[in-house]
Amino acid sequence: MEVKMQLTEEQQAILNGEKGETLAKVMETMVRYGDVFGADKMVPVTSKYNHLVTSVGLKALAPVYELMDKLIDAGAVSKQQFSMDPRPMDSNVPSDLLQDIVFKYFMFTRQEFYEGQLEKLGLMNKNAFTCTCYMDEVGNTPKKGDILSWAESSAVVYANSVLGARCNRNSGIIDLMGSVLGYVPSFGLLTDEGRKASWIIEVRTTKKPEAQLLGSAVGMKVMEEVPYVRGLDKWLGGKLDDDAKTYLKDFGAATASNGAVGLYHIENITPEAVELGEKLIREDAKVYVIDDQELQRVYDNYPVIWKNKDAKPKLCFMGCPHMSLNQLISWTEKVEASLKAAGNTQVVIPTVFTAAPDVLKAFGETPYAARLKKTGVITSYICPLMYMNNPMSTRKPVITSSNKLRTYTNARYYTDDEILEQITKGGK
């Protein structure tokens, strides 16, 4: 094959098949992938752990499991241990009989088999199933400057932006192959030039903007380009503390799913913006002003694809991406207070808060867990997106404040305050 990028002797030898046919194919895949995007070389993956996006044992993904077997049989397993996106099923989450039958016998029939493959390939541990692997409780938190081979879009944008690591928006399987090889092609968000902003976002709202709504507006405007956000730092208290990280987790997931953002800079907050400031902005950067009216316009334009637009919600999902520990705690307090004000003792719509197994474990060790349970809110490690991404979910009116869930499913978006109102006082 014709190779455009510069390979080291070792990389060329792998490509020539000196370490076996399977590893040669892995190298060919990554070299061709890099060549398409003008990569000049392959660079070592430096993070301690990897993270893989494909966590579901879907019958439809049988070819992926066959490919995994080829890698395992050839000993071409991950050079790093890795965490995974969330599991697709949890008996804690309300479902009807038909859903149970379809999930178990038609959709996720390969779950157990697939998790067995993952253990052979390098899974960190049985709890390492979450889209927020970067949480302290989970322990897959890359360092600034680390080169990653991740694919989960919400984790990639968080790692690039909030942690200052470097990772492209890869596809599933490419994430694993980078880790098997120990190298990824150097292009896009791995390079200094590729991390410069081609958009300036001016936030001029009169109150703290809803993270998921602001992220949606930014994502839809800039698509895959890099935005530099001014005016948000004052709403984040001027520092990157746990609350700001939680806010940016949700903001970033919305930019990545409503657009295809892999990196953003928040003036005076995110590490590269603090270090380099406006040197990160390209000369020809475009400007997008976001005020209260613009956020309202974005909100009003979301289509409602429920068959009956006036249906009473039957389920509420919070936690796409998975909630942080401080988010679980603050929501416990908010739900309690709102129930008390309404004269209710339990939520009036079945409500599921999702978080990483290790975060749920830490939450369980606080007094808040029992208090949340008392409100009737269910906690789960499930992936709400996988729960809903099937033909049966179109029949069920689900509400959420996740813009990612809204984008990929028929879930209806409401702001955090509206969700709180609905689950504690009654839906529209």
Place this chain on the structure above:
Amino acid sequence: MKTFKGRPVVPGNVTAEALVSHGGLNTLASFQKALQFGDKKATCGDQNNTDLYGKQMFGKALCLPQTIGSTTGGLVLYCACSMGRQPACMLFSEPIDSLAAAGAILSDVWLEGTPLPVVDCLGAEFLEYMKDGMTVTVKEDGTVEVS
């Protein structure tokens, strides 16, 4: 006949009937139902794509700007190719995105033959010109002839 010239991402020769998506193709939303429930025609299941929803994608020359959506997109495309439910080719008006590139390259490297020829950078005019049902001939060097 009109001719367009793009970049062959996965070179191949094929002739097929055009199917046009003016918006980005959400790969997961478009293929999941077909792959999950044994639809050999690969009927597009993405309700948000008004150009493609309900139409057969298998065997068509799929003309589009880019793919969008979940980063599982590449492996979904790989699965479609492995299960023989892929389009005849994918023709991108814009530079290909990382998810579609991954799916196309994975299929070419790991599956037999050339299951999915791909050409990108065909330009905005290409997508404006294309209509469903036109006959498209793709050549290895990235030439796309439309009649």
